[in-house]
Amino acid sequence: xxxxxxxxxxxxxxxxxxxxxxxxxxxxxxxxxxxxxxxxxxxxxxxxxxxxxxxxxxxxxxxxxxxxxxxxxxxxxxxxxxxxxxxxxxxxxxxxxxxxxxxxxxxxxxxxxxxx
Numbered sequence: 810x811x812x813x814x815x816x817x818x819x820x821x822x823x824x825x826x827x828x829x830x831x832x833x834x835x836x837x838x839x840x841x842x843x844x845x846x847x848x849x850x851x852x853x854x855x856x857x858x859x860x861x862x863x864x865x866x867x868x869x870x871x872x873x874x875x876x877x878x879x880x881x882x883x884x885x886x887x888x889x890x891x892x893x894x895x896x897x898x899x900x901x902x903x904x905x906x907x908x909x910x911x912x913x914x915x916x917x918x919x920x921x922x923x924x925x
Contacts, residue, residue, distance in 0.1 A: 811871065813863035818878075818916050822856040825909050829885065832906065836897045844892060851884040855913070868924040875921050882910045882917075 813819045829852035833845045855878050862874025886907055893903040 810866065811863040813860040816859060816863060816920075818875075818913060818920060819856060819859040819863070821909070821913050821916065822852075822859055822878075825885070825906070825913065826852045826856050828906060828909065832889075832892075832898055832902055836892065840897070844888065844895075844897070848885065848888040848892070851881050851888060854878075854881040855885065872921055872924050875917055875924075879914055879917055882914055886910050 826849075829848055833848050836845045858874045858878040858881060862871040862878070865871050865874065889898070889903045889906045889910075892898045893900055
């Protein structure tokens with residue numbers, strides 16, 4: 810079992826969640842139960858999957874949750890691209906979030922190699 814709060818991936822995911830919440834505040838109010846909610850859920854699931862996986866009994870189980878974490882990161886990326894396409898956020902903000910998600914994906918891949 811791992812202490813999730815000490816895992817750098819979880820720490821970076823926590824910052825990502827905050828950034829996503831701040832970015833989605835700019836979305837139109839009619840998106841509150843659509844794109845805003847979906848984007849926030851995807852970002853939160855990044856952080857939560859790391860925490861839940863860390864609490865599992867085996868590295869195999871942890872690895873499975875880290876795979877789900879990657880999926881959530883790609884979901885966040887896709888939603889940020891869509892938000893930019895819809896002109897809810899500027900290109901610069903989209904790129905800022907994509908840089909953070911890419912960094913976390915790279916960290917996940919390296920971390921997973923050490924788990925096996």
